[in-house]
Amino acid sequence: xxxxxxxxxxxxxxxxxxxxxxxxxxxxxxxxxxxxxxxxxxxxxxxxxxxxxxxxxxxxxxxxxxxxxxxxxxxxxxxxxxxxxxxxxxxxxxxxxxxxxxxxxxxxxxxxxxxxxxxxxxxxxxxxxxxxxxxxxxxxxxxxxxxxxxxxxxxxxxxxxxxxxxxxxxxxxxxxxxxxxxxxxxxxxxxxxxxxxxxxxxxxxx
Amino acid sequence: xxxxxxxxxxxxxxxxxxxxxxxxxxxxxxxxxxxxxxxxxxxxxxxxxxxxxxxxxxxxxxxxxxxxxxxxxxxxxxxxxxxxxxxxxxxxxxxxxxxxxxxxxxxxxxxxxxxxxxxxxxxxxxxxxxxxxxxxxxxxxxxxxxxxxxxxxxxxxxxxxxxxxxxxxxxxxxxxxxxxxxxxxxxxxxxxxxxxxxxxxxxxxxxxxxxxxxxxx
Numbered sequence: 001x002x003x004x005x006x007x008x009x010x011x012x013x014x015x016x017x018x019x020x021x022x023x024x025x026x027x028x029x030x031x032x033x034x035x036x037x038x039x040x041x042x043x044x045x046x047x048x049x050x051x052x053x054x055x056x057x058x059x060x061x062x063x064x065x066x067x068x069x070x071x072x073x074x075x076x077x078x079x080x081x082x083x084x085x086x087x088x089x090x091x092x093x094x095x096x097x098x099x100x101x102x103x104x105x106x107x108x109x110x111x112x113x114x115x116x117x118x119x120x121x122x123x124x125x126x127x128x129x130x131x132x133x134x135x136x137x138x139x140x141x142x143x144x145x146x147x148x149x150x151x152x153x154x155x156x157x158x159x160x161x162x163x164x165x166x167x168x169x170x171x172x173x174x175x176x177x178x179x180x181x182x183x184x185x186x187x188x189x190x191x192x193x194x195x196x197x198x199x200x201x202x203x204x205x206x
Numbered sequence: 207x208x209x210x211x212x213x214x215x216x217x218x219x220x221x222x223x224x225x226x227x228x229x230x231x232x233x234x235x236x237x238x239x240x241x242x243x244x245x246x247x248x249x250x251x252x253x254x255x256x257x258x259x260x261x262x263x264x265x266x267x268x269x270x271x272x273x274x275x276x277x278x279x280x281x282x283x284x285x286x287x288x289x290x291x292x293x294x295x296x297x298x299x300x301x302x303x304x305x306x307x308x309x310x311x312x313x314x315x316x317x318x319x320x321x322x323x324x325x326x327x328x329x330x331x332x333x334x335x336x337x338x339x340x341x342x343x344x345x346x347x348x349x350x351x352x353x354x355x356x357x358x359x360x361x362x363x364x365x366x367x368x369x370x371x372x373x374x375x376x377x378x379x380x381x382x383x384x385x386x387x388x389x390x391x392x393x394x395x396x397x398x399x400x401x402x403x404x405x406x407x408x409x410x411x412x413x414x415x416x417x418x419x420x421x422x423x
Contacts, residue, residue, distance in 0.1 A: 001232070001233055002230070002231040002232055002233060003226045003231050003232075003233045004231060006233055008221070008224070008226070008233065010226030010227075010228065010231060010233070011226070011228075012228040013228070013354070013357065013414075014410070014411065014414035015225045015226055015227070015228060015254065015411055015414070016221070016222075016224075016225075016226070016414070017221045017224040017225070017226050017233060018221060019221070027350075027414055027417070027418050028350055028353075028354055028414055028417075029350055029351065029354065030354070088377075091374070091377055091378065094374065095374075125230075125250075126250075129229070129230075129250055136361075139361075140361055140362075140364060140367060141367055141370075143320065143364055143367050144367050144370055144371045144374065145371075146313070146317065146371075147301075147317070147321070147364075147367060147368045147371030147372075147375075148371045148374045148375045148378070150301050150302060150304050150317050150371075151285070151296075151301050151304075151371060151372055151375040152375050152378060152379065153304040154296045154300045154301040154303075154304035155285055155287050155294065155296050155301070155375070155379065155385075156287065156294075156379060156382070156383070157294050158287070158289055158292045158293075158294060158383070159292070161289060161292055162289070162382060162383070166304065166310060166313075168310075170310065170313060171310055171312070171313050174313055174316065174317075178316075181361065185361070189229045189230070190229070190230060190231045192230070193230040193231065193249070193250070
């Protein structure tokens, strides 16, 4: 039985139940909404901003490295390709996965969840929830690229020999990660379960 | 692991004795699990309550240790690089503030926030909220907004991601120069483990409950 069916509204922050229509949680002060109707609008708005930041993040250089007389500007994908040419396939794969596969996968997964909640189509709630949890968990880890750039550009400052400075892509990439995280947080997972009331009865007994 | 029993007839039970799963909205009659056991939502398998004996004291101890480590780790040198007789050593503050031109300054502040200030603030808030609870005193002033802020900051505390970032950065410069670790590197390693341990001790529901009923705890 869900709180809404029982005429209650739940606080998603502390788990306390209140009569439907209560505005704020008396225990932790959170705003109470039975189902966040504007949730999807916010999800899409933040999703679009994240996507818009992701394009410049891939077009501008991420790192500017100067070694003796040469200046090397590398984008995310360009840097990974360079590494692969030097034989470092493992690191190239890590970089490609962390900065290309995971962000694109996140965009796809959030869009899929937001669309599927509307359409009431047959895709098990448990699998969609798993997807949501993976997106929420993995989202933060994309920041690793920004931290690597920060460490490299602070560390590699050997005057005359080699210096590394961050490129504009770092800024856009960080924004893209932040907006995608916010987009995933705006999603109300309770909507996943509303779409398929029959599916949960089976799992309750099992 | 114990499963909550579904609340069947909700009209007779006072609201205080219900607990609602935040992920799927399933409603249960509140049954407090014993220390060390967990109450799990039967529908979506979210852990609802996971009390531990003396968890409060342990969390406070870990939080104090983390505060000391963050403060120390941000000042001491973190990594040192040397090539052809030239060397450079950086602290975490240097790494965080390496974006200093134009719009990248915003990025510098965000990076410093994610790896130092947010984890630090979370730990201080945790200590502030939990100390009166553990000592069976009435909650501290503004304990509720303080704990709320601490929970809201949870996804933005990225110390462990920074630690993995170091590993990747090391591999990248390994063929360019010799890299050696400073004391702060090891402090940061310990810190990451402590943050993860603390997260697994923390039972949000128990904290909210004891803020609501200070004496029952």
